[in-house]
Amino acid sequence: MVHPKAPPSGRYDVDKIRADFPILSMEVHGKPLVFLDNAASTQKPRAVIDAVERYYRAENANIHRGVYYLSEVATKKYEDARQTVQQFLNAASTREIIFTSGTTDSINLVAAAYGRKFIKEGDEIIISTMEHHSNIVPWQMLCQETGAKLKVVPIDDNGDIIFEAYEALFSPRTRLVAMVYISNSLGTVNPVKAVIDTAHQHGVPVLLDAAQAVAHQPVDVQALDCDFLAFSGHKIFGPTGVGVLYGREKILETMNPYRGGGDMIRSVTFEKTTYNELPHRFEAGTPNMAGVIGLAEALKYVNSIGLGRISAYEEEVLAYGTEALRSIKELRLIGTAKRKAGAISFVIDGLHPHDIGTWVDRAGVAIRAGHHCTQPVMDRYHIPSTSRASIALYNKKEDFDVLVESLKNIIEVFR
Amino acid sequence: MDELKELYQQIILDHNKDPKNYGKLEKHNHDSEGFNPLCGDRVHVYLMVEDGLIKEIRFEGSGCAISKASASVMTTLLKGKTVDEAKALFAQFQKMITADVHTPPDVEKVGKMAVFAGVREFPSRIKCAGLAWHTVIAAIEDRDEAVTTE
Ligand SMILES: Cc1ncc(COP(=O)(O)O)c(C=O)c1O
Numbered sequence: 001m002v003h004p005k006a007p008p009s010g011r012y013d014v015d016k017i018r019a020d021f022p023i024l025s026m027e028v029h030g031k032p033l034v035f036l037d038n039a040a041s042t043q044k045p046r047a048v049i050d051a052v053e054r055y056y057r058a059e060n061a062n063i064h065r066g067v068y069y070l071s072e073v074a075t076k077k078y079e080d081a082r083q084t085v086q087q088f089l090n091a092a093s094t095r096e097i098i099f100t101s102g103t104t105d106s107i108n109l110v111a112a113a114y115g116r117k118f119i120k121e122g123d124e125i126i127i128s129t130m131e132h133h134s135n136i137v138p139w140q141m142l143c144q145e146t147g148a149k150l151k152v153v154p155i156d157d158n159g160d161i162i163f164e165a166y167e168a169l170f171s172p173r174t175r176l177v178a179m180v181y182i183s184n185s186l187g188t189v190n191p192v193k194a195v196i197d198t199a200h201q202h203g204v205p206v207l208l209d210a211a212q213a214v215a216h217q218p219v220d221v222q223a224l225d226c227d228f229l230a231f232s233g234h235k236i237f238g239p240t241g242v243g244v245l246y247g248r249e250k251i252l253e254t255m256n257p258y259r260g261g262g263d264m265i266r267s268v269t270f271e272k273t274t275y276n277e278l279p280h281r282f283e284a285g286t287p288n289m290a291g292v293i294g295l296a297e298a299l300k301y302v303n304s305i306g307l308g309r310i311s312a313y314e315e316e317v318l319a320y321g322t323e324a325l326r327s328i329k330e331l332r333l334i335g336t337a338k339r340k341a342g343a344i345s346f347v348i349d350g351l352h353p354h355d356i357g358t359w360v361d362r363a364g365v366a367i368r369a370g371h372h373c374t375q376p377v378m379d380r381y382h383i384p385s386t387s388r389a390s391i392a393l394y395n396k397k398e399d400f401d402v403l404v405e406s407l408k409n410i411i412e413v414f415r
Numbered sequence: 416m417d418e419l420k421e422l423y424q425q426i427i428l429d430h431n432k433d434p435k436n437y438g439k440l441e442k443h444n445h446d447s448e449g450f451n452p453l454c455g456d457r458v459h460v461y462l463m464v465e466d467g468l469i470k471e472i473r474f475e476g477s478g479c480a481i482s483k484a485s486a487s488v489m490t491t492l493l494k495g496k497t498v499d500e501a502k503a504l505f506a507q508f509q510k511m512i513t514a515d516v517h518t519p520p521d522v523e524k525v526g527k528m529a530v531f532a533g534v535r536e537f538p539s540r541i542k543c544a545g546l547a548w549h550t551v552i553a554a555i556e557d558r559d560e561a562v563t564t565e
Contacts (some may be wrong), residue, residue, distance in 0.1 A: 016430075060514065350432075352454075352478065352480060354479035354540075355423075355452075355479045355480075356480070357536055358419075358422070358539070358540060362418065362419050369454065370453070370454060370455070371455065384455040384477060385454065385455050413423065413428070414423075414428060414431075414480070
């Protein structure tokens with residue numbers, strides 16, 4: 001059970017938070033680890049590691065329909081985790097919370113179970129230029145199968161979606177909008193409330209890819225009024241291989257099943273199968289129980305600090321990091337949107353991101369070099385790749401000092 | 416830092432900044448394209464081979480310092496060599512970058528390529544050093560499919 005309580009307040013003690021994450025005290029190449037690749041995956045607090053360990057040590061058994069002690073414990077933990085997620089997203093009901101293997105799986109679920117049923121030849125799906133490949137490819141596959149068309153919202157040089165262009169994309173054939181909440185390569189925080197309101201005026205449902213969003217700011221699916229929302233456990237301090245699809249109950253009720261198998265059925269005979277209730281209808285097979293329990297622990301951990309405070313703290317760190325990087329005159333930021341969170345992408349004249357990544361690694365700094373699974377963004381800026389530093393609730397301003405120092409160093413050596 | 420200096424030796428930095436034999440070879444009878452999907456590095460190698468002898472060799476493309484310098488040094492080594500010598504050199508180079516880090520490079524056999532021995536400390540960068548070599552061998556053997564390092 002989660003006990004809703006007043007949002008935590010008081011000083012944001014980042015050192016105390018860092019002490020909760022065992023990996024953060026390690027050294028790499030003889031230097032303290034500076035972990036700035038959180039957009040790819042986050043580190044895990046001891047509470048999560050312990051919960052997963054405890055599960056395998058003392059709680060493990062297959063869930064649902066077990067009539068013995070351990071199965072009942074595991075089932076309760078699993079269903080409590082669903083409630084934790086429901087409260088975390090402020091969903092109306094646990095029937096709207098489906099456990100998946102991650103954001104990618106959640107989006108594929110919607111493409112298959114909603115898309116194949118409701119999207120037909122000549123229909124249109126709106127996405128944006130800054131989507132992660134996982135919010136492009138499932139729709140392309142659906143379009144190939146059905147003859148539907150993808151419409152892409154353009155972005156401006158800063159990395160903001162061009163809202164008028166978005167509005168202009170709607171037609172009587174628009175069936176779905178699928179958009180990223182916070183971009184993993186540009187750091188753009190999209191105006192998703194306005195995106196949703198516009199779509200709803202046209203009677204079109206909206207899926208939000210919240211893979212990056214959930215770890216950086218509060219997300220309230222009822223306030224947003226979104227129809228689907230997807231995120232991954234590993235990007236919010238939880239285990240890998242587990243994720244969530246939130247779906248509006250009224251819509252979930254109408255969808256086709258996704259995968260067939262155990263647990264998603266009510267009864268099976270060779271003549272006829274009837275499907276289970278929500279949300280189990282979309283959870284075929286033995287789920288990732290340890291992952292789900294670990295994820296719930298991660299959300300409780302985040303709640304214990306409070307996403308409002310995390311967001312305010314990270315904004316300061318991001319502003320500091322942005323200014324620090326800007327002080328390097330050879331450096332150009334890729335993504336200067338009005339509102340940003342999490343990630344800072346950049347390129348440096350004459351330096352390849354791969355060399356930068358290798359170089360700063362020896363200073364203990366983990367950043368990512370590449371296209372970040374957003375090749376259309378790279379094409380938009382006519383670059384093959386960027387370097388990206390991305391933060392989480394445990395990063396400090398000083399992390400950027402170490403990065404900037406190392407960057408000045410490589411610029412000097414490569415000059 | 417020492418390993419970084421080993422990796423980014425001055426010769427490599429120089430070739431990165433000012434690559435030799437860079438640009439398309441208009442008159443060529445062999446060419447091939449190499450691609451490293453991991454980092455997006457691309458290289459296109461062109462050769463003019465006559466009677467088993469590499470008369471001309473040039474390359475173009477985009478990539479990190481290691482892949483660019485490796486391509487550049489390679490072209491300076493292969494120009495004037497026979498195809499068989501090129502293949503032997505490739506084999507020696509392969510042997511060097513996959514050897515364990517304590518084995519000193521056999522300078523007599525790999526020549527100037529010895530400067531790339533430092534990549535052994537950087538497993539994620541070994542493919543960068545090898546890209547141009549794989550591509551040139553594909554070109555010599557007239558293999559049509561694009562070379563990838565994956
Ligand atoms: C914005 C965004 N969407 C989707 C994904 C895919 O998440 P996962 O690989 O966990 O399914 C990511 C992860 O890189 C992401 O950053």
